Amino acid sequence: MPLSITRRIHFCAGHRLLGHEGKCAQFHGHSFVAEFTVAPAEPDTLDDLGRIVDFSVLKQLFKGWIDEHWDHGFLLWSEDTAAVEALRSVEPHKLYVMDANPTSENMAAHLFHEICPPLLDPLGLRIVRVTIRESDDTSATVE
Numbered sequence: 001m002p003l004s005i006t007r008r009i010h011f012c013a014g015h016r017l018l019g020h021e022g023k024c025a026q027f028h029g030h031s032f033v034a035e036f037t038v039a040p041a042e043p044d045t046l047d048d049l050g051r052i053v054d055f056s057v058l059k060q061l062f063k064g065w066i067d068e069h070w071d072h073g074f075l076l077w078s079e080d081t082a083a084v085e086a087l088r089s090v091e092p093h094k095l096y097v098m099d100a101n102p103t104s105e106n107m108a109a110h111l112f113h114e115i116c117p118p119l120l121d122p123l124g125l126r127i128v129r130v131t132i133r134e135s136d137d138t139s140a141t142v143e
Contacts (some may be wrong), residue, residue: 003046004128005041007058011071015102018080027074027083030134034111036062037129046122053123061119076101083101104132104140112142 014029040052047053073094076083080101087095100106108130116127133139 002039003044003052004037005052005055005058006129007041007055007062009034009036009059009063009066011066013070013073013075015075016080016083017101017103018077018083019101032129033068033133034062034108035129035131035133036111036116036127038116039124039128041121041124042125055124057123064083065115065119069096075107076103077124104134104138108132108140108142 007086010031010033012031014027017024019025036058037102038052038058040046045052073096074087075096075098076087078084078097078099084095084097087093098106098110100110111132112127112130116130120127129141129143131139131141
């Protein structure tokens with residue numbers, strides 16, 4: 001049976017969805033939850049204590065990245081030039097510009113494909129799943 005572990009990270013961020021047909025076209029924010037599920041790069045490899053990795057290591061990696069780049073900042077699509085310029089005109093600002101509209105789906109995919117592999121490779125771990133929860137009722141998952 002394949003083994004994996006999951007670490008949950010809470011953060012707050014703002015975004016807007018360019019071209020959205022409803023209220024998400026406006027600047028707004030969420031108390032997000034990111035869930036990261038990892039597994040050993042080599043199946044069923046455990047350390048001497050019987051762990052894939054200590055949960056605190058995952059907290060340090062993932063919370064560290066999110067705190068630096070997303071927490072209490074704004075995520076915008078590079079094509080949303082008016083919003084990007086508006087936020088850059090305000091000091092101080094924290095802005096993370098994405099190559100896609102910052103939907104929960106695209107946020108999860110960005111973490112899964114771009115951010116997690118270089119963080120996990122040195123530890124002999126691989127990303128299995130990333131889930132972004134926008135609310136208690138909504139989430140997007142990439143596996």
